[in-house]
Amino acid sequence: xxxxxxxxxxxSNIALIKYMGKSDVSLNLPLNSSLSMxxxxxxTWAELIVEDSEKFELEIAESILDLGPxxxxxxxxxxxxxxxxxxxxxALKHAARVRSQMGADxxxxxxxxxxxxxxxxxxxxxxxxxxxxxxxxxxxxxxSKDAYQFSREWRQDSEFIHRLTDLSxxxxxxxxxxxxxxxxxxxxxxxAVLPYPAPFVDLVVVVDQGKKSVxxxxxxxxxxxxxxxxxxxxxxxxxxxxxxxxxxxxxxxAISAIAWAEALEMHGLFHTSxxxxxYWKPExxxxxxxxxxxxxxxxxxxxAVVTLDAGANVHxxxxxxYAEAWKDRIKQKFPEFKILEDRPGTGAEIVxxxxxxx
Ligand code: DP6
Numbered sequence: 001x002x003x004x005x006x007x008x009x010x011x012s013n014i015a016l017i018k019y020m021g022k023s024d025v026s027l028n029l030p031l032n033s034s035l036s037m038x039x040x041x042x043x044t045w046a047e048l049i050v051e052d053s054e055k056f057e058l059e060i061a062e063s064i065l066d067l068g069p070x071x072x073x074x075x076x077x078x079x080x081x082x083x084x085x086x087x088x089x090x091a092l093k094h095a096a097r098v099r100s101q102m103g104a105d106x107x108x109x110x111x112x113x114x115x116x117x118x119x120x121x122x123x124x125x126x127x128x129x130x131x132x133x134x135x136x137x138x139x140x141x142x143x144s145k146d147a148y149q150f151s152r153e154w155r156q157d158s159e160f161i162h163r164l165t166d167l168s169x170x171x172x173x174x175x176x177x178x179x180x181x182x183x184x185x186x187x188x189x190x191x192a193v194l195p196y197p198a199p200f201v202d203l204v205v206v207v208d209q210g211k212k213s214v215x216x217x218x219x220x221x222x223x224x225x226x227x228x229x230x231x232x233x234x235x236x237x238x239x240x241x242x243x244x245x246x247x248x249x250x251x252x253x254a255i256s257a258i259a260w261a262e263a264l265e266m267h268g269l270f271h272t273s274x275x276x277x278x279y280w281k282p283e284x285x286x287x288x289x290x291x292x293x294x295x296x297x298x299x300x301x302x303x304a305v306v307t308l309d310a311g312a313n314v315h316x317x318x319x320x321x322y323a324e325a326w327k328d329r330i331k332q333k334f335p336e337f338k339i340l341e342d343r344p345g346t347g348a349e350i351v352x353x354x355x356x357x358x
Contacts, residue, residue, distance in 0.1 A: 003356050004050040006141045006151075007067075010133035010348035011043040012125045013177045014202060014315050016259040016307055017240050018266045019186065021232070022220045028173035030188050032236040035243055036174070037198055037317070038181025040345030042125050045078060046115040046134035050142050053110040058095045060088055065114040078116040094132065094171040095139050101167050102143035111142060122209040123340060124313025128216075132175035133348045136168035141350055151350035165191045182344035183247060185240070196247035198344035200305070201323035205330060206338040207283035208312040214270075214277045216310040222277070223269040235265070252302040252319070256295060259317075263307040270310075281312045283337070288314065290333060 015036035023029045047065045060083055067075045083091075091113065099107055115134060119125045137154075144150035154160055161179060169176035176191050177184040182198035184191060214222070223229060239258055246254035270277055288306070291314070295304040304326065305317035318326040323341075330339060 002052055004142070004147060005352070005354040005356070006048045006050070006138050006147055006350065007045070007065075007352040008048075008134050008138045008141070008348065008350050009043050009045045010130045010137060010175075010178050011039040011041070011181070011342075011345045012119070012127065012130040013038045013174065013181075013184065014126075014307060014309065014317075015174070015177070016255070016305070017236060017243060017262055019173050020220060020266050020269065020310075021223050021229070022173070023188065025221070028169050030173060030186065032233045033185060033187045033240050034174075034177070034236075035183065035185050035194075035240055036177045037200065037202070038178060038184060038345050038347050039125075039202060039342045041074075041077075042119045042130075042202075042204075042340065042342045043345075044115055044117050044127070044130035044134040045074075046113065046131075046138045048138040048142055049112040051110045051112070053108055056099070056108050056111075058092055058111045058113060060091060061112055061114045063114060065116055074118070077118040079118070079120060081115055081117060082121070090171065091135060094135055097170055098136060098139035098167055099143055101163070102140055104143035107143060109142075111139075113138070119340060120209060122211060122311070123206050124204050124309055124311045124315065125340070126174055126216075126309055128172035129174040129178050132168050132171035133178035136164055136171065136175070137179075137348050137350060140164060140167070141353070147350075147353045147355070151353050154350070162190065178348055180347040182346065184347075185244075194244070194247070196244075197250050199250070199319050199321075200317040200344060201320055201326075202342050202344075203316045203318060203323070203327060203330065204340040204342075205287050205314045205316060205334065206340060207287060207314065207334075208281045210312075212279065212311060214279075214310075219270060219277075219310050222273040222275065223266075225274040226269045226272040228265070228268050228272050232265070232269075236262075252305070256303040256305045259305045259307045266310075267308065279308075279311050283334075284308070284312045284314065287334065287337075291316065294329070
């Protein structure tokens with residue numbers, strides 16, 4: 001019997017211009033462009049073991065995967081995923097989709113998938129982005145005839161990256177921005193990496209770890225009947241252009257102002273849809289109120305860039321130089337909240353491929 005082991009990791013990403021509202025729900029096509037910063041260590045690790053079998057099957061194993069002694073620091077961070085029935089069904093559907101798009105419909109074999117995140121569920125980090133990017137890459141490598149070659153070559157072929165991001169998007173929209181970095185622009189029809197400076201540390205102030213009351217897939221539908229939706233695609237288009245200029249010039253005041261306006265607009269859409277809903281907790285407001293005053297309080301320091309995902313937790317992007325000072329400040333003001341920390345990264349990677357016979 002032969003077996004193959006593919007180990008990949010894919011980071012999450014944090015959008016400064018948000019994907020919210022779909023033009024095609026089944027294809028996860030967005031109504032506007034979005035722009036995000038790819039993270040690094042806040043990621044999903046996925047191991048896919050492929051064994052001989054008479055038919056194709058996917059098994060999901062719920063345990064902590066073994067990264068080996070050389071990655072002992074990363075190993076300590078891995079958390080066991082709790083797979084719901086919905087998650088399992090989505091993973092199965094995605095495996096079938098990747099096999100089909102890779103032209104490997106007739107491929108047989110037993111795929112045993114283990115995925116672990118390095119961040120807890122409900123921490124305000126998009127786990128569907130990192131997990132679908134990781135699954136897409138692992139499944140695509142498993143479909144290739146030579147996984148070694150695939151692991152060496154996939155990043156050099158921009159058309160292939162485009163195919164992968166397209167495929168991943170079908171699983172979860174925001175995952176298409178996790179393959180490259182640090183800045184990724186998702187135009188409705190294509191993902192592009194932008195070579196702007198990213199001198200940031202992302203400090204995530206975790207005010208709440210509860211499960212979201214409204215899934216982001218539902219939020220995409222419900223924002224469309226908010227009166228504030230009117231003119232949003234045009235506003236976003238202007239914001240994207242302004243943000244690109246600001247990023248290129250590393251104009252932190254402009255980046256901060258654009259991110260703040262965009263995050264509040266997205267949450268404003270939630271708060272004003274026909275059946276309004278909110279992800280915010282009272283603590284979210286406390287943190288936002290404090291940040292509104294303190295993010296630009298010292299003229300000697302660059303302002304913090306503040307944003308929120310579809311959740312209660314607050315991302316504070318600060319320059320590396322002032323990261324420790326910001327961490328101390330936040331800890332002093334809000335000792336009750338956990339702070340997660342990460343840096344910009346370059347996207348998904350195949351970490352290891354092993355072929356074996358037993
Ligand atoms: C709020 O990618 O989770 O994080 O395509 O339905 O899986 P689906 O939605 P998802 O949308 C999350 C959007 C967001 C903003 C963003 O990351 O752009």
